[in-house]
Amino acid sequence: DSGVTQTPKHLITATGQRVTLRCSPRSGDLSVYWYQQSLDQGLQFLIQYYNGEERAKGNILERFSAQQFPDLHSELNLSSLELGDSALYFCASSVAGQVTEQFFGPGTRLTVL
């Protein structure tokens, strides 16, 4: 158990809908990273937050957005969902923005029908 929690575990929704994925980092970790893992794309870095501020952006679509709250939990919002958005979404946390050891959560499996 990495200490990173993600909810929900599974999510099934329809095209065009909007969903919110939630992540709670390990106690004491200030930085949160979001990743998308699909069969044909591997692990894709989406976005990083550090202590509430956006720190780095990867291959995140404009339909996706994220934020980190004062209690350091983070949410990833996915809107106007398409079939291709079906994937595993992982959250990871690390102590600080520049410290590189990341601990991954168990993931949320999103299925868009």
Add this chain to the structure above:
Amino acid sequence: QQQVKQSPQSLIVQKGGISIINCAYENTAFDYFPWYQQFPGKGPALLIAIRPDVSEKKEGRFTISFNKSAKQFSLHIMDSQPGDSATYFCAASSRGQNFVFGPGTRLSVLP
């Protein structure tokens, strides 16, 4: 330039054998090279990591070899066990940001 290439895509090794997975990168700004192990249905877990100022790092049966001039690094698993069967990802990052992952190698260790 942000890409990390990884090979082989899949690997089958007999129990007790050596598993070797190779990765290559282009971006010379990368300063941290971790390897992750992922079991089905689980999130990736950090296995071992190296910085470019050392050429080798060993932790138990796992060794990273790093060749800065060739921009290549590899994972060696000595005395491979069936419990090592998993997908392995190499990754690279610059200043703790913008992690780039390789496509993964599915390792099967036969009993």
